[in-house]
Amino acid sequence: MRSNSVKNDYKALPAKYRRFYDMVAAVIPPSQLLIDPFKTLAFGSDASFYRLIPKIIIKTTRSDDISHILRTASQLTIPVTFRAAGTSLSGQAVTDSILVLLAGAWKKYTIHDNGERITLEPGVIGAEANRYLAPFGRKIGPDPASINSCMIGGIAANNASGMCCGTAQNSYKTVESMKIIFADGTMLDTGDHASRRSFKESRKELIKELENIRNEINGDRGLRDRIAHKYLIKNTTGYSINAFLDYSDSIDIILHLLIGSEGTLGFNAEITYKTVAEHTHKASALIIFPDIASACRATIILKKQPVAAVELMDRASLRSVENKPGLPPFLKSLSQEAAALLVETRADDPAALREQTTTVRNSLASLPTVFPVSFTDKKEEYENLWDVRRGLFPAVGGARKIGTTVIIEDVAFPIESLADATVELEHLMRLHGYAEGIIFGHALDGNLHFVFTQDFGLPEEVRRYQRFMDDVAAMVVQKYDGSLKGEHGTGRNMAPFVELEWGEKAYGLMRRIKKAFDPLNVLNPDVMLSANPTVHLENLKPLPQTHDLVDQCIECGFCEIKCPSRNITMTPRQRIILQREISRLKTTHEDAMRLGRLEEDYVYQGEQTCAVDGLCSTACPVSINTGELTKRLRSLKNTARGVRIAQWITDHYPLTLAGMRAALKTANAVHAIIGTPLMSGLAKGIRALSLNRVPLWTPSMPKGISSPKFNTLMTGSDRKVVYFPSCIVRTMGPAKSDNDQRPVFEAMLSVLVKADYDVLFPKAMERLCCGLAFESKGLFSQAAKMSKELEEAVLECSNNGEYPILCDTSPCLSRMRTAFTSKLKLYEPVEFIHTFLMDRLDFRRAPETVALHVTCSSTKMGLAEKFWAVAEACAEKVVIPAKVGCCGFAGDRGFTHPELNASALADLKPSLPADCRRGYSNSRTCEIGLSHHSGIPYQSIVHLVDKNTSGKLPPPSGFPQGDRKPII
Ligand SMILES: Cc1cc2nc3c(=O)[nH]c(=O)nc-3n(C[C@H](O)[C@H](O)[C@H](O)COP(=O)(O)OP(=O)(O)OC[C@H]3O[C@@H](n4cnc5c(N)ncnc54)[C@H](O)[C@@H]3O)c2cc1C
Numbered sequence: 001m002r003s004n005s006v007k008n009d010y011k012a013l014p015a016k017y018r019r020f021y022d023m024v025a026a027v028i029p030p031s032q033l034l035i036d037p038f039k040t041l042a043f044g045s046d047a048s049f050y051r052l053i054p055k056i057i058i059k060t061t062r063s064d065d066i067s068h069i070l071r072t073a074s075q076l077t078i079p080v081t082f083r084a085a086g087t088s089l090s091g092q093a094v095t096d097s098i099l100v101l102l103a104g105a106w107k108k109y110t111i112h113d114n115g116e117r118i119t120l121e122p123g124v125i126g127a128e129a130n131r132y133l134a135p136f137g138r139k140i141g142p143d144p145a146s147i148n149s150c151m152i153g154g155i156a157a158n159n160a161s162g163m164c165c166g167t168a169q170n171s172y173k174t175v176e177s178m179k180i181i182f183a184d185g186t187m188l189d190t191g192d193h194a195s196r197r198s199f200k201e202s203r204k205e206l207i208k209e210l211e212n213i214r215n216e217i218n219g220d221r222g223l224r225d226r227i228a229h230k231y232l233i234k235n236t237t238g239y240s241i242n243a244f245l246d247y248s249d250s251i252d253i254i255l256h257l258l259i260g261s262e263g264t265l266g267f268n269a270e271i272t273y274k275t276v277a278e279h280t281h282k283a284s285a286l287i288i289f290p291d292i293a294s295a296c297r298a299t300i301i302l303k304k305q306p307v308a309a310v311e312l313m314d315r316a317s318l319r320s321v322e323n324k325p326g327l328p329p330f331l332k333s334l335s336q337e338a339a340a341l342l343v344e345t346r347a348d349d350p351a352a353l354r355e356q357t358t359t360v361r362n363s364l365a366s367l368p369t370v371f372p373v374s375f376t377d378k379k380e381e382y383e384n385l386w387d388v389r390r391g392l393f394p395a396v397g398g399a400r401k402i403g404t405t406v407i408i409e410d411v412a413f414p415i416e417s418l419a420d421a422t423v424e425l426e427h428l429m430r431l432h433g434y435a436e437g438i439i440f441g442h443a444l445d446g447n448l449h450f451v452f453t454q455d456f457g458l459p460e461e462v463r464r465y466q467r468f469m470d471d472v473a474a475m476v477v478q479k480y481d482g483s484l485k486g487e488h489g490t491g492r493n494m495a496p497f498v499e500l501e502w503g504e505k506a507y508g509l510m511r512r513i514k515k516a517f518d519p520l521n522v523l524n525p526d527v528m529l530s531a532n533p534t535v536h537l538e539n540l541k542p543l544p545q546t547h548d549l550v551d552q553c554i555e556c557g558f559c560e561i562k563c564p565s566r567n568i569t570m571t572p573r574q575r576i577i578l579q580r581e582i583s584r585l586k587t588t589h590e591d592a593m594r595l596g597r598l599e600e601d602y603v604y605q606g607e608q609t610c611a612v613d614g615l616c617s618t619a620c621p622v623s624i625n626t627g628e629l630t631k632r633l634r635s636l637k638n639t640a641r642g643v644r645i646a647q648w649i650t651d652h653y654p655l656t657l658a659g660m661r662a663a664l665k666t667a668n669a670v671h672a673i674i675g676t677p678l679m680s681g682l683a684k685g686i687r688a689l690s691l692n693r694v695p696l697w698t699p700s701m702p703k704g705i706s707s708p709k710f711n712t713l714m715t716g717s718d719r720k721v722v723y724f725p726s727c728i729v730r731t732m733g734p735a736k737s738d739n740d741q742r743p744v745f746e747a748m749l750s751v752l753v754k755a756d757y758d759v760l761f762p763k764a765m766e767r768l769c770c771g772l773a774f775e776s777k778g779l780f781s782q783a784a785k786m787s788k789e790l791e792e793a794v795l796e797c798s799n800n801g802e803y804p805i806l807c808d809t810s811p812c813l814s815r816m817r818t819a820f821t822s823k824l825k826l827y828e829p830v831e832f833i834h835t836f837l838m839d840r841l842d843f844r845r846a847p848e849t850v851a852l853h854v855t856c857s858s859t860k861m862g863l864a865e866k867f868w869a870v871a872e873a874c875a876e877k878v879v880i881p882a883k884v885g886c887c888g889f890a891g892d893r894g895f896t897h898p899e900l901n902a903s904a905l906a907d908l909k910p911s912l913p914a915d916c917r918r919g920y921s922n923s924r925t926c927e928i929g930l931s932h933h934s935g936i937p938y939q940s941i942v943h944l945v946d947k948n949t950s951g952k953l954p955p956p957s958g959f960p961q962g963d964r965k966p967i968i
Contacts, residue, residue, distance in 0.1 A: 090491020
């Protein structure tokens with residue numbers, strides 16, 4: 001960011017915040033303090049329908065920083081909000097004051113007692129924690145549907161739960177200890193005796209007040225019973241005051257009050273959980289009932305059966321997903337009243353599982369079902385059924401009108417009232433004009449979600465929402481004594497209703513709790529408890545139209561963990577937020593200067609550092625590929641000169657490749673003469689002098705190869721394959737330090753010949769390219785021209801699609817699959833080897849450890865498991881570093897924006913075991929960055945397969961024994 005802007009942004013802060021900034025900057029590096037309007041806007045949203053723009057964002061990494069921030073905030077009475085993954089739905093992770101970010105840090109963990117317990121820092125993602133525990137057959141208790149994205153800090157602070165954990169395995173029930181930092185900056189480690197003792201001494205007032213509250217509750221039978229009763233079902237409305245019933249020691253009470261406190265009582269710097277068993281054998285049944293009442297009656301029966309999850313879906317829910325591929329066709333023919341339960345049972349072995357499914361089936365024998373109850377234990381089938389359930393929220397979100405918000409509410413009822421309450425909820429939704437809404441939920445815990453769309457752009461619409469929520473609150477609380485929030489947290493969304501739900505007495509105690517912990521009200525004010533009765537109707541998030549490719553985004557943030565630029569610039573969610581604001585400013589003409597600055601900053605932050613890998617779409621509930629948006633934006637920016645150059649390149653492709661080979665050869669020759677240290681220094685210097693216009697050279701740079709000739713290889717085999725070596729592979733050979741000094745196509749041909757394949761090459765190979773490099777720069781017509789020529793060539797060569805077509809570079813093959821219109825059998829190397837060669841070659845598992853990098857294109861094509869299987873056939877130990885996703889090399893972006901590649905691969909080297917000496921992937925350019933940042937050479941997996949296989953058949957005629965090398 002420009003230094004003048006920094007000064008201006010600083011000056012624009014209110015005086016108190018400038019003071020805060022100065023005091024914090026004395027301890028935390030200014031690079032971790034963000035005040036520019038671009039970043040503050042980008043971080044102004046969580047997954048809820050509220051938006052508040054922070055004044056200062058602080059990226060923290062250490063407990064001492066948190067203490068200092070909180071002490072300073074208390075001194076100046078400035079509010080502070082913590083943000084983990086920002087997937088909260090009730091507005092508890094947004095603020096217009098100080099936003100403290102965990103993302104990218106706080107990732108340490110320790111496993112104890114064979115996985116029985118785990119200590120986690122709050123930045124660990126829930127699914128990561130489960131990956132660490134998987135080898136022990138354990139997992140953490142809480143299981144929110146957002147577990148692949150949300151972090152431990154948010155899971156504990158929201159007391160999040162999901163389909164299986166119910167009220168028995170949530171954070172409240174499974175927490176063992178916590179390190180807490182309070183508003184005054186003091187720290188308590190509840191797992192440490194000395195810390196407990198000294199805290200009791202130093203915070204006498206807090207301890208005294210908690211003891212008073214405990215004694216008052218215990219002395220009031222009515223209140224005690226009410227609290228106990230309310231936690232029989234899921235409840236995250238207000239503070240976890242069951243802590244006063246369940247524990248008598250004040251430190252234990254503090255520990256459990258912190259759970260579900262949404263960052264309003266203290267900061268959780270570390271938590272230790274007791275873990276729960278992860279059963280390996282599962283079976284599921286989708287049971288259709290004639291009406292919702294029967295489904296709810298079945299739930300009451302199932303509560304006593306060996307079931308792990310029971311999910312209720314109303315008719316509207318089923319209708320919203322009935323057209324999804326792979327779903328049972330009978331969904332469409334169900335009656336208007338039908339409802340479904342999706343039931344899962346889990347066991348440690350197949351016999352126990354069989355027994356359980358029988359028990360569950362028998363238990364329902366007296367109830368009417370539309371079809372006989374039938375369980376499946378086939379993973380593919382039950383995953384398909386669970387996809388029905390997972391697809392519900394996105395189904396409504398994806399189908400909504402542009403500009404409207406999708407709202408998911410989260411109430412809970414005593415299970416005996418579930419049937420009546422569901423019918424009444426349906427009625428209220430229709431009454432208030434939310435007829436498109438759906439109801440589903442965790443029936444075992446009486447927890448229902450209802451999802452509907454809402455336009456917050458019009459005051460009358462806001463009033464309609466208000467009337468609806470007032471009626472829902474009255475119905476849930478007054479009629480059924482239910483919970484207004486079962487698992488998503490109170491946030492600012494339910495803060496005005498906490499007193500209604502809990503009554504004056506319990507609400508008064510909650511206010512005393514808040515005051516005792518945070519007397520100056522600096523921790524996330526207006527969240528959980530608020531004196532403002534309309535706080536839930538203020539700061540509603542605008543969702544203006546921007547681009548058809550991303551307008552359906554619900555800003556849930558699931559994409560963020562997949563994005564290689566998340567730790568240096570923007571995430572996909574933030575790119576969309578920024579584009580929405582840019583579009584809004586363009587339409588309203590409200591502030592030309594602000595618009596200009598956002599557009600200018602977007603160039604690097606949003607566009608240039610997007611790897612366009614599209615991996616974000618794999619995590620997005622509505623499958624948005626923000627990379628496509630970036631390509632679209634690039635295409636709008638391409639100059640006439642740039643387009644002419646691109647056109648020239650496509651018209652003179654052989655010359656272009658020759659030029660690239662010559663450049664690589666020259667660099668390699670200079671490298672050989674002057675050595676690596678001097679060459680690296682020289683390359684960095686030249687790049688700096690060119691203001692980063694000259695691509696960065698690294699020692700992992702490939703050598704240029706001499707122009708290869710590809711001659712058809714016919715040995716009379718009845719197996720034929722068309723082989724298209726990508727233009728990258730035809731240009732870039734091995735790097736100096738690579739183990740196998742052959743280009744990829746030589747290794748590929750060696751494998752094909754060993755497997756007794758005839759190999760055909762498309763004509764005029766030197767002209768051919770899939771067009772990916774052009775497409776990623778938004779040069780769509782040039783990309784289309786190249787892919788069309790390639791398609792025609794492989795179509796002809798494959799005898800109109802009769803033979804399989806193999807491309808050795810995964811991203812290119814993926815591009816061919818999307819760009820080609822003819823029906824062709826297209827394979828990248830892993831899939832080809834896995835499909836055709838596993839039986840035709842003898843594999844040797846070498847006693848070595850190899851690292852794998854599954855490219856984004858392979859991930860999107862669903863090839864990760866095949867990748868693993870092929871590598872495992874060749875090496876005794878295979879590792880895929882779990883924290884490494886897209887490498888961020890993105891074709892040529894690794895040369896022009898190496899910082900993107902460096903940031904994306906920051907976790908690679910520390911994740912590799914010491915005995916791992918080689919890495920494998922299936923994209924030559926990705927391998928350059930992987931080698932550079934891992935310190936071990938990465939090459940194509942084809943090299944590994946060639947090294948560790950031999951042919952089963954005698955050599956083909958024309959290839960004498962011991963000379964299987966094809967002629968190139
Ligand atoms: C599509 C979708 C599905 C969801 N499904 C579920 C579900 O099934 N069950 C469920 O319970 N929730 C669900 N959620 C809501 C949300 O994902 C979870 O509650 C999640 O646990 C929030 O975690 P986070 O890392 O995103 O936290 P954030 O949203 O970043 O923060 C949550 C709260 O924790 C506070 N906080 C964060 N870190 C700390 C810390 N270290 N110390 C103290 N306070 C802290 C924040 O201030 C905030 O109040 C869903 C959300 C979406 C978008």
